[in-house]
Amino acid sequence: MMEVGKMKHQRAGRCLRIAAAASIAVAGSVRALAPEQFAVGWPLELPADRGIFDVPLTREVYEHAESVDEISILDANGEPLPFYRVGAVPVVETETRVRLDASPFYAAPPDGAGADLDIVSGRDGTRVRVARPPGDAQVEMSGFLIDARDVEFPPVAVELDWRALEQPFLMEVSIEHSPTLTGWGRVGGGAIAALLVDGSESRHARVPLAAAAGGYYRVAASRSVPDWQLIGVTLIGAEREGGSAPQTALLRPSDLRPDPSDAGALYFDAGGPLPVTRVALDFGTGNGWARASIASSDTLDGPWRVRAAARLFYAVAFEGRRFVGDPAAVGRVEDRYWKVTFAGDPPARPVDLELEYLQEYLRFAADGAAPFLLAAGTVTEEAGPDTTFEAVWNALAAAERSTQRAELGVLRELGGAAALVAPAAFPWRSALLWAVLGLGVLVVAAMAVRLARDMLRDSQSP
Numbered sequence: 243m244m245e246v247g248k249m250k251h252q253r254a255g256r257c258l259r260i261a262a263a264a265s266i267a268v269a270g271s272v273r274a275l276a277p278e279q280f281a282v283g284w285p286l287e288l289p290a291d292r293g294i295f296d297v298p299l300t301r302e303v304y305e306h307a308e309s310v311d312e313i314s315i316l317d318a319n320g321e322p323l324p325f326y327r328v329g330a331v332p333v334v335e336t337e338t339r340v341r342l343d344a345s346p347f348y349a350a351p352p353d354g355a356g357a358d359l360d361i362v363s364g365r366d367g368t369r370v371r372v373a374r375p376p377g378d379a380q381v382e383m384s385g386f387l388i389d390a391r392d393v394e395f396p397p398v399a400v401e402l403d404w405r406a407l408e409q410p411f412l413m414e415v416s417i418e419h420s421p422t423l424t425g426w427g428r429v430g431g432g433a434i435a436a437l438l439v440d441g442s443e444s445r446h447a448r449v450p451l452a453a454a455a456g457g458y459y460r461v462a463a464s465r466s467v468p469d470w471q472l473i474g475v476t477l478i479g480a481e482r483e484g485g486s487a488p489q490t491a492l493l494r495p496s497d498l499r500p501d502p503s504d505a506g507a508l509y510f511d512a513g514g515p516l517p518v519t520r521v522a523l524d525f526g527t528g529n530g531w532a533r534a535s536i537a538s539s540d541t542l543d544g545p546w547r548v549r550a551a552a553r554l555f556y557a558v559a560f561e562g563r564r565f566v567g568d569p570a571a572v573g574r575v576e577d578r579y580w581k582v583t584f585a586g587d588p589p590a591r592p593v594d595l596e597l598e599y600l601q602e603y604l605r606f607a608a609d610g611a612a613p614f615l616l617a618a619g620t621v622t623e624e625a626g627p628d629t630t631f632e633a634v635w636n637a638l639a640a641a642e643r644s645t646q647r648a649e650l651g652v653l654r655e656l657g658g659a660a661a662l663v664a665p666a667a668f669p670w671r672s673a674l675l676w677a678v679l680g681l682g683v684l685v686v687a688a689m690a691v692r693l694a695r696d697m698l699r700d701s702q703s704p
Contacts, residue, residue: 273624274319274320274321274322275314275316275320275321275322275617275622275624275625276320277316277320277615277617277656277657278656278657278661279617279620279622279656279657279661280314280617280618280619280620280625280656280657280661281306281618281619281620281655281656281657281658281659281661281662282306282617282618282619282653282654282655282656282658283615283616283617283618283653283654283656284303284615284616284650284651284652284653284654285613285614285615285650285651285652285654286315286613286614286615286616286648286649286650286651287648287649287650287651288608288612288614288646288648289646289647289648290608290646291608291612292608292609293608293644293645293646294605294606294607294608294635294643294644294645294646295605295606295608295645295646295647295648296328296603296604296605296645296646296647296648297315297603297604297606297616297647297648297649297650298601298602298603298649298650299327299601299602299603299604300650301489301491301513301514301516302650302653303514303616303618303650304512304513304514304515304516305513305514306514306618306619307514307618307619308514308515308578309515310327310604310626310627311625311626311627312618312619312620312625312626313325313604313616313617313618313625313626313627314616314617314620314624314625314626315604315606315614315615315616315617316614316615316617317610317611317612317614317615318610318611318612318613318614319610319611321610321611322624322625323606323607323608323609323610323614324606324607324609324628324630324631325604325605325606325607325627325628325631326604326605326627326628326629326631326632326635327602327603327604327605327627328602328603328604328605329517329602330486330517330600330601330602331486336480336481337478337479337480338395338478338479338480339476339477339478339479340390340393340476340477341474341475341476342388342389342390342393342474342475342476342477343388343389343473343474344386344387344388344461344472344473344474344475345386345387345388346385346386346387346471346472347384347385347386347387347460348384384462385460385461385462385463386460386461386472387458387459387460388458388459388460388461388474388475389458390456390457390458390459390477391456391457391458392456393455393456393477394455394456395455395479396453396454396455396479397451397453397455397477397478397479398450398451398452398478398479398480399430399448399449399450399451399478399480400417400430400448400449400451400459400475400476400477400478401447401448401449401475401476401478402415402434402447402449402461402472402475403447403472403473403474403475403476404436404447404470404471404472404473405469405470405471405473406436406443407436407467407469407470410435410436410437410438410560411435411436411467411470412433412434412435412560412561412563413433413434413435413463413464413465413467413470414431414432414433414434414463414464414465415431415432415433415434415449415461415462415463415464416428416430416431416461416462416464417429417430417431417449417451417459417460417461417462418459418460418462419453419454419457419458419459420457420458420460421454421456421457421458422457422458423458426460429451429452429453429459430449430450430451430452430453431449432449432450433446433563434446434447434449435560435563435565437556437558437560437565439531439554439556439558439567440531440532440533440554440556442554444554444556444565444567446565448478451477459475461475486600486601486602487600487601488519488520488598488599488600488601489598489599489600489601490596490597490598490599491512491516491596491597491599492524492594492595492596492597493510493511493512493580493594493595493596493597494510494594495508495509495510495592495593495594495595496509496510496511498511498542500542500543500544504583506583506584506587506588507581507582507583507584508581508582508588508593508595509542509579509580509581510579510580510581510582510595511578511579512577512578512579512580512597513578514578515540515576515577515578516576516578516597516599517574517575517576517599517600517602518538518572518574518575518576518577518597518598518599519571519572519573519574519575519598519599519600520569520570520571520572520597520598521536521549521550521569521570521572521580521595521596521597521598522555522567522568522569522570522595522596522598523555523582523593523594523595523596524557524593524594524595524596525555525556525557525589525591525593526591526592526594528591529557529558529559529591530556530557530558530589530591530593531554531555531556531557531558531589532554532555532556532584532585532588532589532593533552533553533554533555533584533585533586534550534552534553534555534582534583534584534585535548535550535551535552535553535582535583535585536548536549536550536553536570536572536580536581536582536583536595537549537580537581537583538572538575538577538579538580538581539577539578539579539581540576540577540578540579541578541579542579546581547577549570549572549575550570550572552585553570554567555567555570569596569598580595580597582595604616605632605635605645607631616650617656619661619662620657620661620662621661621662621663621664
């Protein structure tokens, strides 16, 4: 075990030397930077003095740097260390979906005239048929049976499908599983509902499951809803890859209003260019809904790019339960400003904007004198990522890649607002031009004086 650990340490050291050497060879002419050239900074807490480290990009960092080009990682001597931004690895969920029919089954009346259950086997497979009892038998529907023997994956969820009803409803369902129609065991359950929000039906029909592949399912409702009929179900299997933890930012409407004529719109300032992947409206603890379009821009003056068009957002309480609509996926958007425009009158209740973004990191090579500082907010051109370091790192074999986690310390002010003001550069070109013109004027004047003297001398000579 000690030999394996030693080999890993040697590989990590070789990786650091290769990557850092390549970066230093390209950026060797970069001068040291003073911390005062940056508005703010965070001391870095490292588990070791040397190595390749990943430090999280928090919302606080985004709020002090308009882009990664305004960031540097400095050692104790102000030498910039090579770094680059590591994009988040999103959760990739691959779903397998199988649609199955549902057959009602009925409770047996006291006289035993219950429903007929037929299991017929033949060359084309086995069929299950559940027949309603005779018309004169007083029975009640007990639930619905689903034949899932041909499903080859263990489902993680099921979506129920029912005929549309005029009235909204909410009820609990219990789902049981059996491999042979005997020995039923509960494998899932939850609330399903059909809501009427802003004139549109919104269904909550997905129930989580933990069941084996194949077998049979039966679905039973906790209450009787008039005319409710289950048509079928969709069994869902899923595989997940990746898994960067999503972060959320809840924004309150801003007082800034770049277009006074657009009185119905709400503007929001995220404080920085968060890498947003999903957006939603937040109605607080009460009921609220709105059909709205959400746009974003890197400046308040626009242009505004629509990210979600005429989307219904809602949060409603119904029969003691709270239901919230799904957020709108926007891909990956790095804009600071957001605008919400409503179709019709805006909601009576205050509305906030919820942004969801994935955790990203800065990967850097700690190849200098400790302690290290992440500095942000500057106008110097020497700041920013090192593309050579990124290219070298990505070219290394997976076995030679080894990173450790670094953490941000407490925010401290460095140069403050003065670091964001570009120094007034002396206009050398204009000064040189004026100097040449002035010299020319002096030469012409000297020549004119000399010519005048010569003419005067000639006129006075006999």
